[in-house]
Each structure stands twice: as structure tokens, then as C-alpha cells.
Amino acid sequence: MPEKKITLSVSVNGVAHTATVEPRMLLSDFLRHELGLTGTHVGCEHGVCGACTVILDGRSARSCLTLAVQAEGVEIETVEGQGSVDRLGRIQEAFRQHHALQCGFCTPGFIMAITDMLRHHPLESDEQIREALSGNICRCTGYEHIVNAVRELARERGPLT
Numbered sequence: 763m764p765e766k767k768i769t770l771s772v773s774v775n776g777v778a779h780t781a782t783v784e785p786r787m788l789l790s791d792f793l794r795h796e797l798g799l800t801g802t803h804v805g806c807e808h809g810v811c812g813a814c815t816v817i818l819d820g821r822s823a824r825s826c827l828t829l830a831v832q833a834e835g836v837e838i839e840t841v842e843g844q845g846s847v848d849r850l851g852r853i854q855e856a857f858r859q860h861h862a863l864q865c866g867f868c869t870p871g872f873i874m875a876i877t878d879m880l881r882h883h884p885l886e887s888d889e890q891i892r893e894a895l896s897g898n899i900c901r902c903t904g905y906e907h908i909v910n911a912v913r914e915l916a917r918e919r920g921p922l923t
């Protein structure tokens with residue numbers, strides 16, 4: 763018997779969306795396939811790589827481990843809310859300046875995780891930065907350039923929230 767669909771209302775990057783979804787649909791699939799927000803990448807699909815990281819009500823989360831229906835009423839932030847090709851957001855610009863990406867597959871997840879880190883974590887040393895980044899995997903860069911970008915961002919940010 764087909765599963766009963768559920769009506770879901772969310773805000774994504776400040777835009778309200780309402781859709782009818784299967785109860786088992788993942789948030790990553792909802793963002794990519796229902797809303798067309800393909801900046802959220804899917805790598806491992808089981809919570810290990812961090813490529814699918816988004817922000818839910820202010821804190822980073824794995825969208826591959828979250829059901830879309832769990833996001834009912836939630837404010838979702840994705841990498842599309844950070845900037846555009848013509849107008850990069852600050853974190854994107856720091857990645858560009860520090861050569862912190864190569865293939866770019868991991869990059870949206872890093873950018874969203876770093877958004878959370880900059881809001882909530884002290885990041886006073888490279889050790890703290892590396893610890894904070896440890897939930898995201900990059901197969902290309904060796905991490906050094908990502909750490910350099912985050913160090914610069916941590917130095918210039920305002921008070922923690």
C-alpha cells in the first residue's frame with residue numbers, strides 16, 4: 763500500500779516552501795529534488811562525510827540523516843543562501859582566496875559547517891579549528907588551505923552568538 767504523503771512547510775534561506783512528501787524522504791533529497799537546491803551534495807549517505815551539511819534552526823546538521831518531515835517549521839540554511847557566482851559570500855571568498863577547494867564536492871558541506879563554527883565556537887587555535895572541521899571529509903586538499911581560510915575568518919568575525 764502506498765505511504766500516505768505528508769504536507770511539509772519549511773523556510774529555506776528565508777523563502778517559504780510548502781510541499782507534499784513521502785514520510786521516508788530524506789531532507790537532502792527534498793532540497794535537491796523537490797526544491798532544486800543541488801548545492802547540498804550527497805556523498806556517503808550515512809552521516810560520515812559531511813558533504814550534505816545544512817543548518818537547521820541555527821545549528822549544522824546532516825541532511826542525509828534527517829527526514830524531510832523532521833524539518834517541519836524549521837528555518838533551513840543551505841549553501842545557496844551564502845552567495846552566488848557573481849557575489850560570493852565571505853566564507854566562499856575566503857575559500858577562493860586561500861585555494862581551499864579543488865574538485866569542490868565537499869565544499870558546500872564545509873561552508874555550512876564553518877558557518878555554524880563561526881557563530882558558536884571560539885576557534886582560538888589551529889587545533890580547535892581542526893577539531894571543529896573534523897566532521898567533514900575532503901579527499902583533495904589535505905585540509906591545510908581550509909584551515910588557513912577558517913583562521914582568517916575566525917580572526918575577523920564579531921562576537922559569538
Ligand code: FES
Binds near residue numbers: 803807810
Ligand atoms: S552525505 Fe551526509 S554525511 Fe555524507
Ligand code: FES
Binds near residue numbers: 863866867868899901
Ligand atoms: S575539494 Fe575535492 S573533496 Fe574536497
